[in-house]
Amino acid sequence: xxxxxxxxxxxxxxxxxxxxxxxxxxxxxxxxxxxxxxxxxxxxxxxxxxxxxxxxxxxxxxxxxxxxxxxxxxxxxxxxxxxxxxxxxxxxxxxxxxxxxxxxxxxxxxxxxxxxxxxxxxxxxxxxxxxxxxxxxxxxxxxxxxxxxxxxxxxxxxxxxxxxxxxxxxxxxxxxxxxxxxxxxxxxxxxxxxxxxxxxxxxxxxxxxxxxxxxxxxxxxxxxxxxxxxxxxxxxxxxxxxxxxxxxxxxxxxxxxxxxxxxxxxxxxxxxxxxxxxxxxxxxxxxxxxxxxxxxxxxxxxxxxxxxxxxxxxxxxxxxxxxxxxxxxxxxxxxxxxxxxxxxxxxxxxxxxxxxxxxxxxxxxxxxxxxxxxxxxxxxxxxxxxxxxxxxxxxxxxxxxxxxxxxxxxxxxxxxxxxxxxxxxxxxxxxxxxxxxxxxxxxxxxxxxxxxxxxxxxxxxxxxxxxxxxxxxxxxxxx
Amino acid sequence: xxxxxxxxxxxxxxxxxxxxxxxxxxxxxxxxxxxxxxxxxxxxxxxxxxxxxxxxxxxxxxxxxxxxxxxxxxxxxxxxxxxxxxxxxxxxxxxxxxxxxxxxxxxxxxxxxxxxxxxxxxxxxxxxxxxxxxxxxxxxxxxxxxxxxxxxxxxxxxxxxxxxxxxxxxxxxxxxxxxxxxxxxxxxxxxxxxxxxxxxxxxxxxxxxxxxxxxxxxxxxxxxxxxxxxxxxxxxxxxxxxxxxxxxxxxxxxxxxxxxxxxxxxxxxxxxxxxxxxxxxxxxxxxxxxxxxxxxxxxxxxxxxxxxxxxxxxxxxxxxxxxxxxxxxxxxxxxxxxxxxxxxxxxxxxxxxxxxxxxxxxxxxxxxxxxxxxxxxxxxxxxxxxxxxxxxxxxxxxxxxxxxxxxxxxxxxxxxxxxxxxxxxxxxxxxxxxxxxxxxxxxxxxxxxxxxxxxxxxxxxxxxxxxxxxxxxxxxxxxxxxxxxxxxxxx
Numbered sequence: 001x002x003x004x005x006x007x008x009x010x011x012x013x014x015x016x017x018x019x020x021x022x023x024x025x026x027x028x029x030x031x032x033x034x035x036x037x038x039x040x041x042x043x044x045x046x047x048x049x050x051x052x053x054x055x056x057x058x059x060x061x062x063x064x065x066x067x068x069x070x071x072x073x074x075x076x077x078x079x080x081x082x083x084x085x086x087x088x089x090x091x092x093x094x095x096x097x098x099x100x101x102x103x104x105x106x107x108x109x110x111x112x113x114x115x116x117x118x119x120x121x122x123x124x125x126x127x128x129x130x131x132x133x134x135x136x137x138x139x140x141x142x143x144x145x146x147x148x149x150x151x152x153x154x155x156x157x158x159x160x161x162x163x164x165x166x167x168x169x170x171x172x173x174x175x176x177x178x179x180x181x182x183x184x185x186x187x188x189x190x191x192x193x194x195x196x197x198x199x200x201x202x203x204x205x206x207x208x209x210x211x212x213x214x215x216x217x218x219x220x221x222x223x224x225x226x227x228x229x230x231x232x233x234x235x236x237x238x239x240x241x242x243x244x245x246x247x248x249x250x251x252x253x254x255x256x257x258x259x260x261x262x263x264x265x266x267x268x269x270x271x272x273x274x275x276x277x278x279x280x281x282x283x284x285x286x287x288x289x290x291x292x293x294x295x296x297x298x299x300x301x302x303x304x305x306x307x308x309x310x311x312x313x314x315x316x317x318x319x320x321x322x323x324x325x326x327x328x329x330x331x332x333x334x335x336x337x338x339x340x341x342x343x344x345x346x347x348x349x350x351x352x353x354x355x356x357x358x359x360x361x362x363x364x365x366x367x368x369x370x371x372x373x374x375x376x377x378x379x380x381x382x383x384x385x386x387x388x389x390x391x392x393x394x395x396x397x398x399x400x401x402x403x404x405x406x407x408x409x410x411x412x413x414x415x416x417x418x419x420x421x422x423x424x425x426x427x428x429x430x431x432x433x434x435x436x437x438x439x440x441x442x443x444x445x446x447x448x449x450x451x452x453x454x455x456x457x458x459x460x461x462x463x464x465x466x467x468x469x470x471x472x473x474x475x476x477x478x479x
Numbered sequence: 480x481x482x483x484x485x486x487x488x489x490x491x492x493x494x495x496x497x498x499x500x501x502x503x504x505x506x507x508x509x510x511x512x513x514x515x516x517x518x519x520x521x522x523x524x525x526x527x528x529x530x531x532x533x534x535x536x537x538x539x540x541x542x543x544x545x546x547x548x549x550x551x552x553x554x555x556x557x558x559x560x561x562x563x564x565x566x567x568x569x570x571x572x573x574x575x576x577x578x579x580x581x582x583x584x585x586x587x588x589x590x591x592x593x594x595x596x597x598x599x600x601x602x603x604x605x606x607x608x609x610x611x612x613x614x615x616x617x618x619x620x621x622x623x624x625x626x627x628x629x630x631x632x633x634x635x636x637x638x639x640x641x642x643x644x645x646x647x648x649x650x651x652x653x654x655x656x657x658x659x660x661x662x663x664x665x666x667x668x669x670x671x672x673x674x675x676x677x678x679x680x681x682x683x684x685x686x687x688x689x690x691x692x693x694x695x696x697x698x699x700x701x702x703x704x705x706x707x708x709x710x711x712x713x714x715x716x717x718x719x720x721x722x723x724x725x726x727x728x729x730x731x732x733x734x735x736x737x738x739x740x741x742x743x744x745x746x747x748x749x750x751x752x753x754x755x756x757x758x759x760x761x762x763x764x765x766x767x768x769x770x771x772x773x774x775x776x777x778x779x780x781x782x783x784x785x786x787x788x789x790x791x792x793x794x795x796x797x798x799x800x801x802x803x804x805x806x807x808x809x810x811x812x813x814x815x816x817x818x819x820x821x822x823x824x825x826x827x828x829x830x831x832x833x834x835x836x837x838x839x840x841x842x843x844x845x846x847x848x849x850x851x852x853x854x855x856x857x858x859x860x861x862x863x864x865x866x867x868x869x870x871x872x873x874x875x876x877x878x879x880x881x882x883x884x885x886x887x888x889x890x891x892x893x894x895x896x897x898x899x900x901x902x903x904x905x906x907x908x909x910x911x912x913x914x915x916x917x918x919x920x921x922x923x924x925x926x927x928x929x930x931x932x933x934x935x936x937x938x939x940x941x942x943x944x945x946x947x948x949x950x951x952x953x954x955x956x957x958x959x960x961x962x963x964x965x966x967x968x969x970x
Contacts, residue, residue, distance in 0.1 A: 061525030111877025162814030
């Protein structure tokens with residue numbers, strides 16, 4: 001069970017002692033070059049509960065402000081799916097003292113940029129601007145944190161509802177294979193589970209969202225005690241602190257937020273589904289429920305993904321794409337949310353090779369890995385690129401601000417990136433073998449996406465249940 | 480949207496903002512010391528110095544440029560080859576350049592494809608090789624410590640590739656599957672049909688990769704293209720990041736010592752464009768589509784047009800920003816789309832002006848009316864405001880420092896000057912050139928380069944839903960095309 005209150009309290013204490021602390025190279029000497037895994041930062045908490053994280057980098061005269069709220073689609077009520085993301089759009093429609101349009105004017109209109117993103121677990125808003133516009137960026141963010149409802153009306157809600165529906169059409173309904181994600185989520189998690197619906201939500205639920213929904217959601221989740229504010233780039237920390245206090249200090253603390261209780265999912269048995277789509281090439285998806293950000297098995301599961309697919313020497317890629325030449329492409333990876341995760345395998349066949357054949361071929365490769373475990377070389381190769389990836393992430397203020405907020409929000413430590421790196425580098429062949437056996441079991445969803453009218457192209461068609469999507473895109477399984 | 484908010488986009492924004500704020504915000508002031516109605520003023524503009532670089536010519540004729548950036552232990556390396564598929568691919572072998580580039584990862588005289596892949600994985604990096612329409616590139620980003628070893632692998636791929644025949648068959652089969660998938664994807668369909676309609680099949684920019692062209696490619700074609708194309712006489716070697724010019728040069732000379740002189744820069748002489756046809760709506764039927772994918776435009780000017788800066792300002796106003804006219808209207812005001820935009824594909828040849836986006840099917844006709852309204856507007860029927868002009872210029876000028884923020888960005892920014900034949904002081908002159916653009920320039924280039932009477936309007940969508948309403952707009956006659964961009968028979 002996760003509740004936010006203890007973590008926030010712990011953060012507040014932590015902030016007092018580690019203000020001005022700069023991340024130091026590790027004393028444990030873990031691996032050559034690991035002293036490059038460093039983001040200088042300091043953090044503190046305002047009396048209203050807002051966590052502030054500052055990271056100075058004067059390389060380029062630009063600065064990024066990232067406002068991160070610990071709310072996502074998993075906080076939605078049933079019948080209101082898609083609401084967290086719809087709300088994200090509302091946040092760009094103006095607030096108490098910022099008329100619509102000014103936000104864009106003070107970001108992209110001066111050579112900067114802005115955007116917002118919503119996940120299952122969090123919603124984040126950012127502005128990247130020339131460094132002399134930091135104060136106005138903070139003013140913009142503080143105004144919508146403190147005064148969004150002053151200017152809210154039904155017309156604004158309806159306009160954004162239409163745009164979000166267009167976003168769904170573009171990203172889901174009009175995309176080949178576009179419905180796969182929501183079919184898999186629905187099949188993997190039991191009804192009512194906070195991860196059983198997708199972030200984009202359903203058309204019906206988007207239509208149902210009311211003005212009161214917006215107000216209640218804002219009051220509960222967009223209070224400073226549920227928010228993290230990172231500033232990264234070219235700025236003077238003392239000046240930034242003064243501005244943060246000035247613009248955010250008087251926004252009142254909200255009620256404590258109760259997190260949904262998220263039960264881990266284990267599928268007692270497998271489920272086979274087939275979905276007819278407007279595609280010309282069938283595809284096989286296999287999804288296993290695994291673990292999320294808070295469980296250290298995620299590190300070995302990520303390495304498992306890198307050993308199975310990606311470079312031509314990866315086991316599934318080598319076997320299916322190169323040696324057997326039965327697949328045009330294959331991918332396998334661990335996706336980690338805050339509380340849960342999934343390991344997803346996807347295979348696109350070459351003509352004259354059936355999904356049934358490819359499923360069996362993939363299973364044979366995975367079974368071999370489960371019994372033998374990976375080689376030391378495979379582990380080394382999977383981990384060798386991490387330092388470079390980390391360093392390249394440091395080239396962007398936004399990349400840094402996001403890492404710091406994710407660490408603070410999900411783990412109570414803006415410096416969690418270092419723990420993350422160390423745990424990842426510490427993964428052994430034995431770990432990978434263990435997680436492969438623990439999670440890649442018969443408790444999985446096998447989904448075949450086939451061209452309309454070609455149900456026989458499914459993997460084991462006779463055993464596969466047809467997914468019917470009525471007008472509502474909430475997938476229903478019919479026997 | 481509230482009506483008073485809409486007004487803000489068409490009148491002087493800041494003045495209107497202040498007027499609105501004056502009305503609504505005073506009650507708050509009595510309770511708060513902080514006056515939130517005041518927009519915090521910008522601080523003193525930061526000083527930004529455009530990065531510098533050294534230039535040299537290697538003994539084999541390749542040019543070398545080095546630009547230092549030492550804040551992180553990273554190096555970006557690239558070899559850019561001038562000219563691309565449009566210059567070097569035979570018309571009946573479209574796709575050859577892309578396959579040739581991929582074949583260079585399939586093995587060298589001393590390492591097979593797996594050995595190459597293993598070596599790169601151990602270094603934690605990978606060499607990318609690709610050939611685009613007007614240039615090709617071999618490149619990687621590495622940590623400083625792995626630069627030399629990664630460069631050796633790139634050199635091996637460039638100089639010693641063996642092009643195994645069985646790899647060609649695998650790559651061909653994979654690409655055929657990808658092509659089949661692309662034909663189910665509305666934006667891919669539009670991306671294939673739009674250039675064909677604009678340039679025709681006798682112009683390289685209008686020729687598409689097809690099943691037939693992929694099937695026609697032989698190993699001999701690949702070896703021949705490789706030998707002709709990858710020559711130092713048309714190459715720029717660019718090293719940026721945590722290096723010094725002398726060290727970089729020594730490493731490059733050593734790694735590429737076996738690259739023999741040869742080759743010259745291509746002329747980029749494109750055939751004449753087909754005679755412009757009167758504006759036409761081309762419907763590509765996608766039964767049941769939830770949206771209509773729009774691609775509207777015409778061939779545009781090359782990058783070296785003296786009107787480049789005016790075009791950039793004009794396009795920024797029209798469809799380059801979120802609050803540009805097109806998106807402010809069609810997404811934000813009307814709610815027909817998740818986003819629409821416009822752009823010029825500037826290069827050596829007549830790259831296209833293109834505007835469009837994905838539109839809710841039921842609003843296809845209404846959206847086209849708005850697209851046409853905005854295109855007429857920028858050409859003079861809707862006056863350019865001071866506010867619009869200032870915003871467009873500020874956006875273009877002040878985004879410049881970000882261009883150089885990463886080692887790969889720095890690499891690309893300098894290589895672009897070389898590729899497009901632009902002067903070394905281009906970035907220093909940029910602000911002045913943009914600042915000089917007037918509203919008359921904006922209207923003039925809109926009229927000159929967006930040919931309203933001859934636009935190609937490609938719409939991929941559900942014909943049954945959209946054809947009647949589109950016809951009723953009277954905007955242009957309708958031609959129905961198949962997904963290959965050919966007139967549909969039996970319509």
